[in-house]
Amino acid sequence: MPPPTCLRSFSQLSLDSAARASMASRARAHAQMACFSTSAARYANPVSKKKGMAQTKKGNKTLNVKKGRNTVQDTGKRPAQGERKAARKRIVLTNDNALEVATLKDMTKADVLSEANQGRVLGIPEATVDALRAVEAFKTTQGWSLFRRPATLMRKETIELAKVMKAAEDDKKTLRRVLSGERLSGKSTLLLQGLSMAFVRQWIVINLPEAQDIINAHTEYAPLPDSQPTQYTQETYTASLLSQILKANNTAENPMLEKIKVTTSPALPLALPADATLKQLIELGIVNPEASWPVFVALWQELTQPGRPPIMLAVDGTAHMMKESDYLNAEVKPIHSFDLTIIRHFIDHLSGAKSLPNGGVILAATSQSNAPSTPALDFSVQVAEARQVDPSKTPRWNPYKNIDPRVMEALKDLHSPTAKEQLKPLDVIKVGGLSKDEARSIMEYYAESGMLRAKIDDGFVTEKWSLAGMGNIGELERASVRLRI
């Protein structure tokens, strides 16, 4: 090989030497590569890879479009069972960052039902807060977590309800009220105020926190023996309701259920100890869910004996119980909600078929956020609302809508012409907007809690009152406390 290489090299060298004499050595190397033989390159030692190159290649990200390869390994810890639901349902009732309102007074047994409270913000006593928590009266959507401790505005509607409760207490009447109104107008809060007033007045309180939970077919059901037409009991739900009743009505400062002895001889599937108290009766139903409905019936019978305290019976989300439930009967037909024993018990009292001998109030709050269509209920409420404004102008029934005759029958008292008496047995409390005085009062409370940093004067109150759609309290809270711009 050397001869041709050398010859060519020399000839190249002679050509280039004139132009680039200084770079002769480089030119020689270049000439070697340009010759026809490849042996030199072949026998040469392999070129070691440059260190930098491999590293840059490694770090490069390439687009990976292959399916089925886990690109991201999820190493996060999964939430424990029930943890997410607990977080969703958590009720926070205090805010350590909010200021204590020095002027805030609590509801007291003596004056909670007095009309002088109108327009005041009253705190809910601690024991009552525990009881309200036990009956699940607080909702996650309400703004309790913004303030130091729970307090409510005694608005016009609250005073109306207080009057009803006073009448029920004094004259041992059974008065029934349906709470209606726009979205965020404070129906559930008014219900809560009714419950807290009842707790403060040491009534017996039975609250069905959400009608939807009763009818959505998530708990066990079974036909009630010897019922015609067939009714259905819900033992798990009834047992949990009994435990709520016990927890809420048998507090440390008012152990009312421990004091009352069982006087009737209820027919129970399980033996009750001799000389038992109502607490023991309820515990029997909690421990043995299969006996929970007979225990509830026995409890109700005990509570309606003469000399017992008045009863507050309440439900939220009423529309759900005014239709067919999600349960199926043996013929695979939907069971009407009124055939579920708990709902029937409530509806019997709401419709006036049964009354409370010791007096009491039946409260049914409607909802605008979570409500199935129930034309019969909507129409009945509309009629009652219209009658309050002008008895001669009531709306007509739309014949193209499906009527549920059982619901219409249950609510027929809402359609009856206005009696001259002061308090109708069944009526609607329309929860409207706040007046400007009430709005000012609640906004002063916001400001004193340190949650609203503004000077509360007429102009400011009017501005927020208007922004809140003429004093809708939920919108008012949104506009003044929650919304930070």
Add this chain to the structure above:
Amino acid sequence: MPFISNINFTEGTLVKRSLETFFGIGPKVSQSIMARFHIQPWAKVGSLKASTLLDLTAELSNMKIENDLRREIQDSIIRLKDMGSYRGRRHAMGLPVRGQRTRTQIATARKLNRTLRGGDGRLGM
């Protein structure tokens, strides 16, 4: 672990789902069985009482499900074949039975139309 018709289910399984694992029980039938025994649609097998499980097993033993149902289907196909009917022949050839075109789209027929339709035995959950 609760047993329904000698099949073992985990406690967290929905009753609806566990019933529908049986050949011959679909959404409608499972709904009607559950309604008959007053089991709510979201019930889990673990929450059923022992007596309800026995009732369900007794109910299923009276129904034509699983291998009995498979055998009935196979018998009726074999009957068609033995008669020498067109439908029987089409079943045996694995071709569409009800006059569909065969130029394209007969994958389902090739998969299903055979004299021993439905295979044999429980396939499991």
